[in-house]
Structures are given as C-alpha cells and as structure tokens.
Amino acid sequence: MVSRRMPPAADPTRPPSDVPITITLDGTPYTGTAGQTLAGVLLGAGRLSWRTSPGGASRGVFCGIGVCFDCIATVNDACDVRLCQRRAVDGDRVVSQGLDAPLPLRSAGTRPAHGVADV
C-alpha cells in the first residue's frame, strides 16, 4: 500500500472518529469516512489509478483540484465525473473509464465520447 489516510487516533490535528462509508470501483468495495471525496476514499485505501488513457496508460489523481480531468470516472451511471471534486456518498457506484470500459455514450471508432464540449 502506498497512499493512505491517516487514522484519526494517530492524527495530530485530532479529527473526529470515522463514520465509515463504502463505495465500489468496478464492483470492488473501498471504505473511507464520511466527508471524503471519491478520489480521497480510493487514494486513502491505497488505490492509485483507475482510468485508462487513449494510449493505454493508467491514470488516477494528478492535480487534485478539478483542473486536469485525469481522475474522471462514471459515477452512478453519469460519465466523466471528476472524482477529486465529488463528495462520496455511501453506496456510490464508480465505474472506471478507458478504452474498453463500458460507457453510456460512444462515438464512431474506438475512442470513448466525452460529455465535455470540444471547444
């Protein structure tokens, strides 16, 4: 495990004790605490990447502030959600996006269509 969340008992800033919530990524459960973002839950549980780039490379969080779109995934059937910007809700279903990941929309060819306007 590499990235991880500091346990409240060991945390010098003294946050309250955990209120566990569980989300799934491609069916695998990950547990975090209420108030985290989806990216925070995944990283806090040691999961570093979930998206596949057009060239087949792994992507997870890069900018952490909603700018880079590296961390996008499908959340409860809505595609292209920036996981670093979205608060996790217990039971959220996250599905990774990439070349062969199922998506609600697809353009001609092999590339997934984006819900983002190409301007």
Add this chain to the structure above:
Amino acid sequence: MSDVLVIGAGPAGLHAASRALDAGAEVTVLDAHDLVGGQFWRHLPDDRAAADEAQLHHGWKSFQQLRVRLEEHPRCRVLTGTEVWAIEPEEHGAAARVHALSGPSGALRREEVLLTPERLVLATGAHDRVLPFPGWDLPGVFSAGAAQALAKAERVAVGERVLVAGAGPFLLATAASLIATGATVVGVHEAAGPSALCRGWLSRPWELASSARKLTELAAYVTGHLRHRIPYVAGSAVIAAEGNGRVESVRVTRLDRDWRPVARTERDIAVDAVAVSHGFTPRLELAIAAGCAITADRFVAVDARQATTVPGVYAAGELTGIGGMALSAVEGAIAGLEAAGGVIPRQLLAERARQRAFAIRLERAHGIRPGWTDWLCDDTTICRCEDVPFGALSLTEGATQSLRAAKLSTRAGLGSCQGRTCGRTVEEILRQSPGLLGTTTTDQRPIAAPVRLGEFARE
C-alpha cells in the same frame, strides 16, 4: 446600494466580499468547490472538522472570521458548489452575464444560476504548473497542489516516501503538509540554484523585513525541515520517474542556472510518490470571456484600483500576478472596496506595494528557465489527456506552424482538460522552433467548465 458578485472564495475573493460588505454592497460570493477557502485554505468539511486543524494552515483564524462573517451577514449570499461555465459581456447596466450550474460536481441535473451583477470581482486563482518529464504520467506522480489538497482536506498522504520537487516556496508548504499527514519526505529538490535563490531572496533584505507574516511562514517551514532533517537541494530537478505500473523511483540531477541538466550528476532515489510544482498558471478563462485585456506576461491587466479594462469588472489575487496569500488578500480588499464604491485607505495601497515586491523576488528566484526542455525525450508525454508525446510536437509536419495547427495535427490540448495542464508547455515548446506563426495562446476557453449536453440544451 450596488450589487457585487465575487467569483472565487479563496483569500482574494473572501477579502473582496468582506470589504464590499463594509462599503454597503449586496454581495454574492460563488465558488465551484463545495467549501469556501480556495486552495490556500482547503480544509476538512464541517462534519469532519479537526480540533487542531489550524496547525495545517497559515492565517486560519482570519479565515474563520471571514467565513463566519460572510455566512452570517444579512447582505451576503454564499453560493458554494456553483460552477461558472460561461460569462458574456453585458450592455444594459450590468458588468456581465454569468452562467453557472449548482449541485454536486458532475451530477446529471444541476440547477441553473444566471447572475447579472452591477459589479463583478474575478478571483479565480491559479493552478500548479507542472513541467513534464519522462514518467510524469505514472500513477504516484502528483502535482504539489494535489498532495496539499489531499493532506489538508482528506488527511490522505499521497505516499509513504515522498520526494517534493519543482520550484518556489510552495514546495516547503507541501513538504510540511506531507509530514503532518504521516509521510516521510525524502527530499525537497528546488530547481533554482543557490545563486538565483540569493539574487531573489538575499538582495536588499531590509525590504523583506516588512513582509513579516511571510517571513514567519517561511521560518516555520525552515525550522520544521531542520527538525525532520529533510534534505533541501537547490539547483536540482526530477528528470524521470520510473516504475512498473506506478512510480517506484525518481532520477534527480543537478541543473545549471538555465535549468539544463548537468551531465553525470544523475542519481536514483527510491520513492512511492512524487509531488511536483514549478509555479502557477492563473485561471484566465473567465476574465478573457468577460472581455478583460491580458498583459504581455499573461495576467489580467488591472489599474491601481484593481479595475480591469471592462467597466464594472475587477480582478484580484493570482489572476493579476503570482504573489501568494498576503498579496491576494490585499488585492481582494482593494477590489471589493472599489467595486462597492468605498474609499480605499492608503495603508492598503502601501501593503499591496510591499507584497508586489515580494512577488518580484519570487519570480526572480524561482521563475522557470528555458533549459528544462533538455530533459524531455521524444516519447515523453506532453498532453496527458490525449497521450501526445514530445516527438509528435516537433516532428509532425506543420505542427510548429501555429498553435492551432499543432492542436489539430497532434491533438495536444484537445482533451478533457482543454489544455489547462499542457497548454503553456506546448506553447513554450513550439516557440523554441523557428518559424512559429501567430500569437494565439491556449487560454481562451469560451466554455469554462464541463457542461452536459442536457444541461446546455436547457439554456
């Protein structure tokens, strides 16, 4: 009574709103994030607030006072989780037409918000500029801003053994946050060499004495570093990250004064994460959409009263130059007072002058030098969204003729982030090749945030 809209609830925006209230205005503050504070005061949500959260922050008490004041003031409305996706110039008495969507980020049905304020203060801040290097797209390589945000707002450390690299005092802040989150920082590698650091920081030291708060902040970092015995290496950069599926080691090397790698100085360091930042890029898209003039060095042009070239539109903070929290705060204060028709006290103008001098030092000491492109290889990813390698930008026929040609022939900057991450880098690479035509930049984004077609069609 005038009505003032402030976009961005970081240090500049919060001070702008507070001073506009002082001057009697009706104020709306809006931020895309669901908590106020911006990146500087990125914090735990209320239901997870920590008893000693102040130790992760500078100016935490003044932030709490600002926040409570704005939330409780009868003439103030705070709209968080509200993302502006377009601004149109407006002719009938209002400063602009501002289109926003409110709701959980990326949700299918967010609520439309249309605002036509008399006065508009733009305080949209900046994001990290990360110069690419081989392997920077491996999982485990983070922007320093990400490492900070995860530490402060999640209590998540991006790794157990983390190397911090890039340029500027923000690296020290990042290292401090990582340590406070239980990580081991194996080193801070600052690209600026000792001579640039001395030129920037040690010349005319008496001027620095007036930036007392800044010095206290820096001193806290330095003593923190000494206590934890973190190696601080000046004139050094990460030039590659390697690993199987995630970063396992980084290669660091000495740099010359132009940030060119010095031969035979490489060494490998085992890490499980890297946090990198080489400075900041202002978030200009809303200012450009509102019609504001941009300076030659790519910030929003403002006069002595923080007014942009568009009547009724003001700008403050990192949008007008990178200078840190104290400069952002004083610019915000001036912009807020001016937007609300208040009187600007002389002390504020003097404080701004002092903080701007600090910003000049920052750029002189840590500004990006052109030699860094020497550490790129043909297969180094430049555009992360579209996986465009460095070689494609220099080898694709016609790519170097103009930015538009480069975008269309290589797809660099055409992906989801719309060139926010790679835009300045692509521009810099193309400028190094002779015969580049045109002066367009990558900052124009008429659609400033992702909007679903369903949301768009409703408009």
